[in-house]
Amino acid sequence: MKRLWRFFPALPALMLSGCTVDLLQPAGPIGEGNRDMMVLEWAVMMCVVLPVIIATLVFAWKYRASNAKAEYLRNWSHSNKIEVFIWGVPILIILVLSGFNYWSTHYYDPYKPISxxxxxxxxxxxxxxxxxxxxxxxxxxxxxxxxxxxxxxxxxxxxxxxxxxxxxxxxxxxxxxxxxxxxxxxxxxxxxxxxxxxxxxxxxxxxxxxxxxxxxxxxxxxxxxxxxxxxxxxxxxxxxxxxxxxxxxxxxxxxxxxxxxxxxPAAPHDAAPKPxxxxxxxxxxAGLFENVVAKYNVGMTHDHHGKDMDEKAMDMHSESHAAAPSNTGM
Amino acid sequence: MLGKLTLSAIPYDVPILVGTFIGVAVIGIAVLAAVTYFKKWGYLWREWLTTVDHKKLAIMYVVLGLVMLVRGFADALMMRTQLALAYAGNPGYLPPHHYDQVFSAHGTIMIFFMAMVMMQALFNFVVPLQIGARDVAFPLINSISFYMTLVSAILINISLFIGEFSNVGWLGYPPISELQFNPGVGVDYYIWSVQISGIGTLLTGMNFLTTIIKLRAPGMKWMHIPVFTWTAFFACIMILTTFPVLTVSMALLALDRYVGMHFFTNDGGGSVMLYLNLIWSWGHPEVYILILPAFGVFSEIAATFSGKPLFGYATMVIATGIITFLGSIVWVHHFFTMGSGADVNTFFGIMTMFIAVPTGVKIFNWLFTMYKGRVRFEGPMHWIVGFMITFSIGGMTGVMMAMPAADWVIHNSLFLVAHFHNVIIGGVFFGYVAGLSYWFPKAFGFKMRDVWGKWAFRFWFVGFYLSFIPLYAVGLEGMTRRMNHYDNPNWHPWLLVACVGVFVLAAGVACQVIQFVFAAFDAVNRKPDAHDLTGDSWGSGRTLEWSIPSPVPHYNFARLPVIRGLDTFHIEKELGRPAPVADLEPIHMPKYSAVGPVLGACGLVIGFALVWHIWWAVIVGLVVAFFTVIHRSANLDVDFYVTVEEIRADEEAFAKRLAAARAAE
Missing domain, CATH: 2.60.40.420 (Cupredoxins -  blue copper proteins)
Known part of the structure; x- marks a missing residue:
């Protein structure tokens, strides 16, 4: 604990130093896409969350038991108007977000080459x-x-x-x-x-x-x-x-x-291994990567470049098998 | 003889563990000595350990849950202090070997042995009382459920002092949990404690589902069932559909580790993707299993303390059903980063987002329950207001993570950690704590001291934001979870704030401990006016449990109640209770049984022996368990009748107390 408090004087200084918020200050189009989606969702959701939080506090205060002036409907428990509202608003918001969801999941698909x-x-x-x-x-x-x-x-x-x-x-x-x-x-x-x-x-x-x-x-x-x-x-x-x-x-x-x-590297019990x-x-x-994939697949590699790569991997296999027999042995 | 177990398995060279062990040993010996000194062993065995009474089991679940809360919280304190220190070359005080076990134990304990235990406590105490039943459908199995949970909690704590615990997180992802990368016993402790507690939970699910379907009081139609029981009903459905998946995933992982199979290994055709799908198709419904009963608690409390019926009862039930369905088909959102196709990711993303609809509806329902009510801010009501604010924020970040394009950068980050603590603390934990203080007077006949409950709430509320808003921030700064040390100067100030936050939370835990200590004190020395004479502890109860005396007689209802609609007790208070048509009759009740503790002991021996490969002990445990079950099956002396005299005496005493309460008004 004592050591902890030592850091405290430095706290405001650290907060002021121009720090990078990696996800909000991306350096490429994919990162920008990730950020835009995140910020968009945050903004849309805030449209409901903020009113809900405010309403919670307002209702809790206004209808507190000691406030005899507030209206009290002791058996009221249903209203079609409110029901339509409380189902309708979330559905609308989620429908909008679903559209963005579909579009962005496809547009920024990690498997898709940069457009x-x-x-x-x-x-x-x-x-x-x-x-x-x-x-x-x-x-x-x-x-x-x-x-x-x-x-x-x-x-x-x-x-x-x-x-x-x-x-x-x-x-x-x-x-x-x-x-x-x-x-x-x-x-x-x-x-x-x-x-x-x-x-x-x-x-x-x-x-x-x-x-x-x-x-x-x-x-x-x-x-x-x-x-x-x-x-x-x-x-x-x-x-x-x-x-x-x-x-x-x-x-x-x-x-x-x-x-x-x-x-x-060795991993001792009382310290982290050396970086x-x-x-x-x-x-x-050449082919080292395919070789690494293949050694867990009895020499096969799922190949998307062409047939010859598969054969190459098969050749590599004999080598890798010798190097790490325990990994491929059944 | 002892399998892999040798003296070197005792971590006497780790000062933290030695200190903990001494502490636990001292407390343990003190408790045992006290029980012996006051000659309470017989009482403990006859009245508590062998009980099949759902109310006593509930109390034992609560005790277990609170002890595990303190244990899991100690882990949290260690993690946050480690990360406050371990910056810029300082390794902190927990090396990875220890730290990794701490975060794994924290998650496993908080989910399986705190949250699930508290949830089963609430099921046990509340469900039979709310539906007008005298016990659950299978009282003995209920006791066995408890013992399975108890011994698995013991097993996980044994790992502190004998051997080690898993170091790979609360879900034990392979391949790092496989023998090749993890030859120690840590993962085995994890597998068997989860496996045994899973059996307990599965039995609980089956038991309560049957209870709710078959044992409702005469006249209680489906749409007369109180909301808490509805949420228990849906949670039980999810338990029955998903816990077998957990059992299978753990069994397959065990087969990999024990007999060299290749379900999830890197080679031999194993696939980590299979495990991820299996474990999350349990793991995601699991969080809804936890949160639905909390929603139920909030619904009961909101109505009681607002002096109004719950707004939109039917909507609440439908929304719970929709969550149950959607919650079961969204598990892939835990690994949008695994390389699934865009269409798959979109489907699971949108389904996840849609859970926000019924959940949002529920929030609005509680909001409109307060609306035009007379809201009394006693302890339990504080938690619900804190919940509505906190959970809304947690729901928002949840929807953010449901969009794959956003999740790809916040997956596995501290943003995620902040999100799920946001919903688990702000939703599940707040709910269960509120439920504890709400039903406490029903169980014991007096209220806990509210002032400590309110202080606990304040510390938990402020502490939550102090601890987890910084984690959202470092998540946005690219910090991933489970790091042991770091050198990024941007993260450090936030992690210091989070560390302060966790100490504020510790103050909250301390207030809760004080509240329970005072409750124990009050149980012996309370003033007469602190008694709950009427059984309607809060004065505005609406459901059946408030119509009977507190504490509840062991047979619950002297006469089975006649259900006249939703909130029958409220209707009776308004219109008067109809005079009983028939005289009292003897009540058929199950006898207490030692089968639960015996099977529990067998479970513990089997679990421990499996961890250490002590095969003869596994066989002994199995054989004893087998013959215990056979013996029980052949035993016909398992029930008795409560005499009319006893019931009449209870009823007359209750009538006197009611009259006294009326006179006092």
Whole structure:
């Protein structure tokens, strides 16, 4: 308790310091959509909630027992007019909100690629999407850029105004991939691939997190999302590829190196496990993501790119089977 | 011999647990010593532990619920203080290994062993009295229900001192609850305590559904049933339709963990999505099982203290039915983020939103019950005004989360945590506490001291907003639930405020404890004018329970009441009670039985032995339970008749008290 009070003098200062309310100050069209829906619903619902709260207080005060002046209808318990009103108003409001519900659930569907409309809005109608494969591990995030042949751990670097096309899986427990300021989150589940489409409309350094409890390392299972203009991003990619960046590790990310990172850090009983440091890989073995999905499915992967991928995954399987026999064995 | 159980399972190296253990041990020994000193063991066994009387079972449920409330609340205090400290490199005082068990225990205990227990207490006490029945349909099964609940609560508390509790949250999501990621006994404690209490709840649901359908007093048509009993009726329907799903999900998870099956594992064809669908198709109806009876309590209280009938009785019943139906088909809104298609998400989103319609109607009904009434602000009425304000806000944030496009960013955040505490505290908890103080004089013949109840309300009301508005805020700042430490400077001030809030709530809990301590004191030393002479404790009761003496005789009704419409007791007060046509008759009642406690003991042994893989003890427990049931089935000496003399004496005493009360006026 004593330690707690020490913080108190700092309280007003902290409240005044310009803090970011991530969900109300989004940095991309999806996040803006999430926010707009939230604010819209709040506003519409307030139209009923506020009058109800006021009426509760007014009625409670006006019809208090000591107020003999107020009218008292001791047997009154029904009124068709009021019934129509109390059913009608909520139904109308919910019908309106249902319309928005239908529209926004489809328009902002996480599985739907970023629309042309959104791209035009940020002023880059022709930007090609950037593919990122996301694997959640104990307790870190692995990001593979399949088109660029590089990968990172616990840091997601993306160009602004470019649709981000995420394929997500887990090589451990289930969790949720979430960058609050960019918008919607989606679960990562082992043996399955989920999808998410986001876009950053301005540069920034955003918090990214695991939004579903994953075990003792959960609180540190976070990553920074760094959005930068395309040129800067290209330069960063070059820097990683050439190994010029000090965060680049020596090994290429292949099945063997992957195993090293797959192992969870020790989790002592009396402390949190050490957070995983940011790491860059200058090259990545192709098909690693499919391989991770496949190893929980007796080598099969649900494929949406074409038949050849399936065969590739089958080839990979023999490798992964050797690496982690206990995971695939029945 | 002892399975996995070894000395190393005792956490003597964790000071918090050692301290707790010493505290519990001291209190426990003091209680046992007191019972021995006052030679009350025989009384306790004959009058309470073996009882099948629904009113005594209700009181035991309340005691259990209050103890569990304190336990669950201690967990809440620990979580909020941890998060106030664990900022910017400070690890706080609870490492994840301990903290994760604390939040899991908090959720499990508050839902299964506080809220569900209080709800069953209210069912037990109120339902038979409101419908003019002398007991429930299956009195012995009622006792067994209680013991299943009691031993599972004991089991979950044993996990504090022997082994560990689950660390994966109150719903035990796989795959992290699977053996591969969780080889300890924590999840097993969770599985078996939930499983055993689930059996108890299922039996309660069956028992009360039958009671309401079959044991209503002559003349009580469906639309004469008091609203609380209606809400119990719908809650029982939901219990019967959804608790078997919980049993199955827990059983499948247990099969995964005990015999290596693959229902929810990562590999071998298991699917976490299956578990999420199963557990939430129980879990969402569960919150309506909790809230509907609270709605019932508010309906009774609003009418009584407004001096008017409930506004829109038929509407209330219909709305409750609609909630029951809609509440059962919205479970997917707990995982809009799992990647379902837009059409699926839309369907479940819109269905969820529509629950706001019947719920909104109910709020308006209570509002118009106060309208043009004479509202007396005694203790119970405070909670309902606090509820209407708080629950409206909780309902609003609920509708916000029902829209998938909004839920995708607030799912699993502290915004969600704030939302469900908003409805569970502001709705369920306020309702049950109001119900406790409302029916307390019926059970004991005197009122609890109102001033402490009012202070409890004030602290709970203010404390709620102080604790949970900050959580809405940090949720909007992207903070997810179940974090153990953080370094985001924006969150810190809010979490400090929330910590202050939880101490205000603690003051509320303290007031409630004081209120009960005073009640125990008053039970022995109260002034004569504190007695409830008429049985109509609040002076404006409308339903049958207020027509009989307080405390209620063990057979409830000397003569079965004749129902003359909705609010029969109110009608009788207005028009006079018709003279009884027949003379008193002996009343057929069930005998008390040791079967409940014996089966409970078997349940505890089986549960504990399953957790630790002590197979011989599991078999012993099962065999004893089996032969207990056989023995009971062959026992024909299970009932007796209350003599006319006893009933007549009670009736004459009551008549004298009524006359005294009339003279005093």
């Amino acid at each position: 042309k409309e959104m791209q035009v809005k940020v002023g880059a109608p022709n930007a090609k999407p950037l593919h990122v494969e996301v694997i959640s591990l104990d307790w870190k995030w692995l990001f593979i850029y399949p088109d660029l042949g590089i990968a990172t751990i616990n840091e997601l670097d993306v160009p602004t105004k470019t649709p981000l096309d995420f394929r997500i899986t887990s090589d451990s427990v289930m969790t949720s991939f979430f960058i609050p300021q960019l918008g919607s989150q989606i679960y990562s589940m082992a043996g399955m691939e989920t999808q998410l489409h986001l876009m950053a409309s301005r540069p920034g350094n955003f918090q990214g997190e695991a939004a579903q409890y994953t075990g003792p390392g959960f609180s540190d299972m976070r990553f920074r999302t760094i959005a930068m203009p395309q040129e800067q991003f290209d330069a960063w990619v070059q820097n990683v590829r050439s190994g010029g960046n000090p965060l680049v590790v020596k090994e290429a990310l292949d099945a063997q190196t992957y195993q090293k990172y797959h192992v969870p 995983a440091p940011v790491v860059y890989f200058s090259s990545v073995q």
